Amino acid sequence: MANAFDWHMPVAVHFGAGCADRLADALGARAAVVLAFEPAHALGLSARWREQLGDRLLDWVDVADGLSSLARARALAGRIWPLLARHPDCVLVAVGGGTTLDLAKVVRCRPRDSDFEALTRALRGQAPWPALALAPLWLVPTTAGTGSEVTRWATVWDTEAEPALKRSLDEPFGYAEHAFVDPCLTLSCPAAVTRDTALDAFAHALESIWNRHANPVSDRLAVSAARRVITALPACLARPDDLVPRTELSLAALEAGCAFSQTRTALAHALSYAVTLAQGVPHGLACAIWLPTAWALALGHSPRIDALLGEVFGGDAAGGPARLMAWLESVGVDARPEAFGIGDARARVCDALNSARGRNFVGAR
Numbered sequence: 090m091a092n093a094f095d096w097h098m099p100v101a102v103h104f105g106a107g108c109a110d111r112l113a114d115a116l117g118a119r120a121a122v123v124l125a126f127e128p129a130h131a132l133g134l135s136a137r138w139r140e141q142l143g144d145r146l147l148d149w150v151d152v153a154d155g156l157s158s159l160a161r162a163r164a165l166a167g168r169i170w171p172l173l174a175r176h177p178d179c180v181l182v183a184v185g186g187g188t189t190l191d192l193a194k195v196v197r198c199r200p201r202d203s204d205f206e207a208l209t210r211a212l213r214g215q216a217p218w219p220a221l222a223l224a225p226l227w228l229v230p231t232t233a234g235t236g237s238e239v240t241r242w243a244t245v246w247d248t249e250a251e252p253a254l255k256r257s258l259d260e261p262f263g264y265a266e267h268a269f270v271d272p273c274l275t276l277s278c279p280a281a282v283t284r285d286t287a288l289d290a291f292a293h294a295l296e297s298i299w300n301r302h303a304n305p306v307s308d309r310l311a312v313s314a315a316r317r318v319i320t321a322l323p324a325c326l327a328r329p330d331d332l333v334p335r336t337e338l339s340l341a342a343l344e345a346g347c348a349f350s351q352t353r354t355a356l357a358h359a360l361s362y363a364v365t366l367a368q369g370v371p372h373g374l375a376c377a378i379w380l381p382t383a384w385a386l387a388l389g390h391s392p393r394i395d396a397l398l399g400e401v402f403g404g405d406a407a408g409g410p411a412r413l414m415a416w417l418e419s420v421g422v423d424a425r426p427e428a429f430g431i432g433d434a435r436a437r438v439c440d441a442l443n444s445a446r447g448r449n450f451v452g453a454r
Contacts (some may be wrong), residue, residue, distance in 0.1 A: 092302035100239050101267045109229050109271035113141035120145045120176050122169055124193050126185030127151050128277045147172050157191040163205050170199050173224045181224040182353055187235035190228050191243035196265050197224040212245055212256045227267040231274040233338035234286025236293055237345020238268035255362045263429040283325055284420055288336050289373030291318040292357055293345035298397050299387035299451050300352040308397055310348040310394040315401045317341035321422055356383045359446040360437055378424045381410040386452045
């Protein structure tokens, strides 16, 4: 018999090829500020939306690659907040990967007095959240991976701290009102981005399975997402212009995002952050190198988890870490921590199990 659980998903999701082109009509008479990753111009999205929105487009702000840092959010707020203050019904539309979407989640949180430092103190846990004038937020992912479009969280790297730290926006107002998941927009992703973001979705799926907060709905979404990635990622790398595997990866990222929006992440994510911050390893890849370790540690804690993990590749769950290593190698990833210069993996695992995300892991005490 299933245990009782709660489920909350306030995001209106629109999925399918070309659905992003319906956004202008969905806005109606409302104005918009667009925060977009730079390839939106090459995709033709900028030209189409400028034509469709006309005078309703108050500003188009390009976001370069890089971490979603407090410093970048501060600079964006300086440009965008005056517009949001003058147009309180204006929709903030974010188009891009995890960096762009996470920055938008922070920028929507305009204090009523527009004091960015009050926002900084809240993100650092130094003060309560100030009174906010929240901007409506619509998200349009251009990668198949982060799931940020359906979660309440945003990662904010505090590079101004010493040492630099990862901060999280983790509030109910982190959810967007609408998400437009258009697989066509992922066609612009280079092979490395396609792979690493898909690995992020794969990690979200597995982390939802070996999680203390899992429930029957998150379990089914997580298994489905993991199996889609296993099949679709190699196909997508082999045929990058084929929309069929791109669509499968977008659906997998959405499924995994919905799953971990309820469970949160666990051990592999807890271990990944230091690798990203210290070595600049992309987030999805940094998670992937810890997945075989976490899988091995998850075995034997629950017949339910073992059965679900057995479904991921097919076969017994105990053979999963080896099959996972082989699959990762097939997509160009050497998932041994020592391949990334990590010689203290055991100590890192022990420390991570005591972290907030590590305690979500079924193997944590």
